[in-house]
Amino acid sequence: MNTYREFFIQFLQLYRPFENHLNIQLAKHDLFRGQWTILFYLSNYGSATLVELSNYQSVEKPTVTRTINRLEELGYVEQLPSIDKREKRMQLTLLGKNVYEDVRVTIDAYEQNILQGISEADQLHAIGIMREIRDNILKRGDK
Amino acid sequence: MNTYREFFIQFLQLYRPFENHLNIQLAKHDLFRGQWTILFYLSNYGSATLVELSNYQSVEKPTVTRTINRLEELGYVEQLPSIDKREKRMQLTLLGKNVYEDVRVTIDAYEQNILQGISEADQLHAIGIMREIRDNILKRGDK
DNA sequence: TACAATAGTTACCTAGGGTAACTATTTTTG
DNA sequence: CAAAAATAGTTACCCTAGGTAACTATTGTA
Numbered sequence: 001m002n003t004y005r006e007f008f009i010q011f012l013q014l015y016r017p018f019e020n021h022l023n024i025q026l027a028k029h030d031l032f033r034g035q036w037t038i039l040f041y042l043s044n045y046g047s048a049t050l051v052e053l054s055n056y057q058s059v060e061k062p063t064v065t066r067t068i069n070r071l072e073e074l075g076y077v078e079q080l081p082s083i084d085k086r087e088k089r090m091q092l093t094l095l096g097k098n099v100y101e102d103v104r105v106t107i108d109a110y111e112q113n114i115l116q117g118i119s120e121a122d123q124l125h126a127i128g129i130m131r132e133i134r135d136n137i138l139k140r141g142d143k
Numbered sequence: 144m145n146t147y148r149e150f151f152i153q154f155l156q157l158y159r160p161f162e163n164h165l166n167i168q169l170a171k172h173d174l175f176r177g178q179w180t181i182l183f184y185l186s187n188y189g190s191a192t193l194v195e196l197s198n199y200q201s202v203e204k205p206t207v208t209r210t211i212n213r214l215e216e217l218g219y220v221e222q223l224p225s226i227d228k229r230e231k232r233m234q235l236t237l238l239g240k241n242v243y244e245d246v247r248v249t250i251d252a253y254e255q256n257i258l259q260g261i262s263e264a265d266q267l268h269a270i271g272i273m274r275e276i277r278d279n280i281l282k283r284g285d286k
Numbered sequence: 287t288a289c290a291a292t293a294g295t296t297a298c299c300t301a302g303g304g305t306a307a308c309t310a311t312t313t314t315t316g
Numbered sequence: 317c318a319a320a321a322a323t324a325g326t327t328a329c330c331c332t333a334g335g336t337a338a339c340t341a342t343t344g345t346a
Contacts (some may be wrong), residue, residue, distance in 0.1 A: 002251075003263050003266045003267060003270075004251075004254045004255055004258050004266065005251075005254065006266075006270055007254075007258065007266045007269065007270055008161075008254055009183075010269075010270045010273045010274060010277075011157075011158075011161070011273060012176075012180065013199075013201075013273075013277060014154075014273045014274075014276060014277045014280075015154075015158055016200060016201035016202065017201050017277055017280045017281060018151075018154070018276075018277075018280060020201060020303095021280055021283075023332095032331095032332065032333085033155075033332090033333090034332075034333065034334095037155065040152075049293075049294095050293070050294065051292080051293060051294085057159060058156075058159035058160050058163060059159065059333080059334065059335090060334070060335060060336080061293075061294065061295085062294090062295075062296080062297095062334085062335080062336085063333065063334055063335080064294090065294065065295060065296090066332095066333085066334095067333090084292095084293085084342080084343070085293095085341080085342060085343085086292065086293040086294070086341065086342045086343070087292090087293055087294080087342095088293075088294065108145075108147075108148075111147045111148065111150075111151055112147055113279070113283060114276055114279040114280050114283070115147050115150065115276065115279070116279055117275060117279070118272055118275060118276065120146050122268075122272055123146045123147065123149075123150045123272075124146060125265075125268065125269075126150065126268075126269050126272050126273075127146075127149055127150055127153045129261055129265055129266075129269050130153045130154060130156075130157045130269075131153060131157075132260060132261060133157060133161075133257055133258065133261065134153075134156060134157045134160055134161075136256070136257040136258070136259055136260070137157075137160045137161060137164055137257050138160060140164075140256060140257070166301095175300095175301065175302085176301090176302090177301075177302065177303095192324075192325095193324070193325065194323080194324060194325085202302080202303065202304090203303070203304060203305080204324075204325065204326085205303085205304080205305085205325090205326075205327080205328095206302065206303055206304080207325090208325065208326060208327090209301095209302085209303095210302090227311080227312075227323090227324085228310080228311060228312090228324095229310065229311045229312070229323065229324040229325070230311095230323090230324055230325080231324075231325065
């Protein structure tokens with residue numbers, strides 16, 4: 001079997017179990033992956049507009065609108081006043097921050113658990129490779 | 144940022160663009176990822192029961208039933224007689240084989256393209272790491 | 287100042303996945 | 317060996333996650 005084929009087979013074969021089990025962890029906190037990644041982003045970068053989140057997640061704007069609305073209903077995020085009246089800049093509420101910290105513990109445990117036996121050097125190496133492939137994909141446009 | 148966190152961020156950040164562009168390639172042949180992976184499996188292993196496919200893809204049986212039905216409607220797969228009357232063993236039809244070979248060309252080009260700059264050694268290394276993580280996930284059950 | 291671009295929303299559609307409950311067979315076991 | 321348990325698959329129904337098209341409101345630009 002060609003190496004490049006094997007690579008993507010393995011990639012897909014890893015994704016599904018990873019997401020499945022991630023969702024099991026998140027379900028303990030009544031969250032889903034899409035919501036979690038937004039909480040993560042806001043916790044890391046302080047605030048973001050919907051377009052920013054859309055680019056970050058590689059999803060269309062309506063998808064972000066929906067997820068943000070749900071998070072707003074839950075009281076985890078709130079709008080921040082901004083000069084440009086078109087944009088909707090969001091940040092975590094106090095509750096949102098607390099929830100994030102709480103879930104972070106669960107997810108940290110999960111992630112560390114499934115990386116058992118992989119050296120930090122290997123992890124860094126893989127991160128570099130994944131970054132490079134992502135760049136390749138985004139660079140080539142939609143040929 | 145902790146390495147293990149970074150690892151999974153990068154993993155998710157790679158997945159979405161990869162799947163997006165994969166689907167763009169497959170759309171040229173009116174296929175979707177779920178269908179394609181089944182064609183791939185059948186081409187590689189000759190035949191499979193629905194449970195086998197369900198395990199391979201880490202999805203529940205109803206999902207496989209649906210996808211297989213669609214492929215059957217398209218005339219790409221057909222049932223194979225089997226001793227155990229409960230199971231439904233499927234294989235590619237002649238048309239299915241031809242379609243697979245056809246799409247394979249498109250996907251090969253796509254995959255090679257986005258792996259540009261990644262040495263074969265690096266690819267193999269990454270494959271090993273992904274395999275190991277997958278094993279970790281499957282081993283730990285659903286804690 | 288008109289026109290183009292950008293941010294976001296609304297309405298509607300699809301894939302892809304899940305659970306629960308069921309039928310039809312095999313297997314296992316008391 | 318008959319009854320119970322396990323297995324393969326289907327059906328019905330639910331949800332997340334995503335997409336496109338068409339729209340409003342604002343901001344930038346020629």
